[in-house]
Amino acid sequence: MTDTDVHPPQPHMNPYLAGFGLGLVLLTSFVVMGWGLGASSAFATCSATCVAAVAPDYAAHNGFFSEYAGNPLKDWLTWEVLGAIVGGMVSGLIANRSRLTVEHGPRWSRGKRLIFAFAGGMVMAAGAKIGGGCTSGQALTGGALLNLGSWVFMFSVFAGGYAVAWFFRKQWI
């Protein structure tokens, strides 16, 4: 990656300023749409639509698949996530941070990192769908709306993360 040497990645934005910008985007969503941001439900919609296409009878009688099945191209969150892909890509290219790589700590192998990434994604799906949303839809959005359940959720996320962080330290540090 000689490109990295010539154009080193720029430092990250001041976290308070980035948070302020993110907050303004969230506020815009409240004012324009009347709801906040989300992410995990877009994946629920996609998977439910797949199941409904393959086994419509089964999906119709399953509370989860029947709730989320629908045309993803008419789904607000699908388009929001597509926008996030583009927005992230633009920011990454401007700052020269985009590159094909796998991130892990020095004591961890690439293969193990990928297995854990897959497992973590699966765990995340369950957590988000049991908890009623993810860090975007619950913690960020519900946090700003002073939603009781979202605050319970948010502190649980930090509690769960800190509780097990020690066991997975080699993956990261």
Place this chain on the structure above:
Amino acid sequence: MDAPFFKYGLFSDDASLLAAFLIGGGFGFFLERAGFGSGKKLASQFYFRDMSVLKVMFTAIITAMVGLTLLSQMGLVDLSLVTLKETRLLANLVGGLILGVGFVIGGYCPGTSVVAAATGRIDAMIYLGGMFAGMFVFGFAYPTLQPLVESTSMGQVTLPVFFHIPYGILVLGVCLMAVGMFLAAEWGEMKVAGVSLESRSLLGGKGLTPARMVIGGLVLAGLVAAIAGDPYRGSKATVDTKELARLVDGKADHILAPDLADRLIAGDNSFRLIDLREPQEYARYHIPGAENIPLPSLDPAALPKDESYIIYSDGGIHGAQAWVLLKAHGLRVYSLFMGMDGWKDEVLNPVLPAQPKPDESAVVAKRLLVARHFGGTPQTQGAAVPASTVPVPVPEPARVPAVPAPVNPATAPAPADAPPAGDPVPKKKKREGC
């Protein structure tokens, strides 16, 4: 300004997808700016080495919170129309814990993984695959998990309502709490990771650094919010017509009189029963347990949002009108189908067949018991049934509440002038009087 714009119907569903793309663009942009396209940086949060997640998240929360509160206090946004997820305490708690564990294992949360994948992180692409697979697994396990997911539902509850603290004061409190957390986080970074203070932090640098300006400004705005009163006061009681139509169509707007009777007998006190008639009528007779709030003095703002309500008037019309009124203020409310008339015809004085068919006898017997429980006079073919000529074996009175099956309105004899059960009472706000 009529905001939220979409809820006021200012643009179409298709245009909302364009808005989604643009809003999502901003979302992804700032996540990447903050460095959240890096799993290593995100996970550092859990090892006290880089507290950016906390700083970005809480700055975003207080920015949107203060902004939305002030706009609502100025009457520019109707806060009651902003979607609030239902609180399900146990599910929120368990889901949050699982998500936290998944965060440390996977390195990302769903939103940040999208941005990381978009900037080439292969582990994030694999993570997305895992999340997709997890959705399938979760879906197949849903019938087992459904009781947990749907348990401990409290409806829409905000912290100000739950703790009985004025909204604006709580907004200021959250701002101050965030500042406290930022300072603790910076101190932790210094002690644990040896990060030197720099001008990007609140503690480091001299004078009005950008970080101090932003956070200080937000706290000052929070101070204004604290003294600017209730953000819900500007609520114009706007009706989400699609939502109301869905509720009416799904019969989620009303409760049938026999079902209400069952709940009262069972001692169910999960709802408040409100009699909307005049005090004289209320004094003459009211459904046991009902409180009297005559329609002219019905103030939706005075009714707590964390409770459920069943309302009734004489017939169905007034109850249905009040239902729209209360629903527009975001209350969980059901109108008693056909109101007091329905209660009298279906519960107190039902007309029952003198010689019920064998398959009807249990239902008829139960309805007799229910009617007598409430002091009514059941009729058979126009004549009151003397207590001694009960035509069928009667179950023990104590068992009545345990009978789970509500009376099926299709098999019960309906009054001649009642609309069919599938055809709810028309809800026209324009009609007055009656």
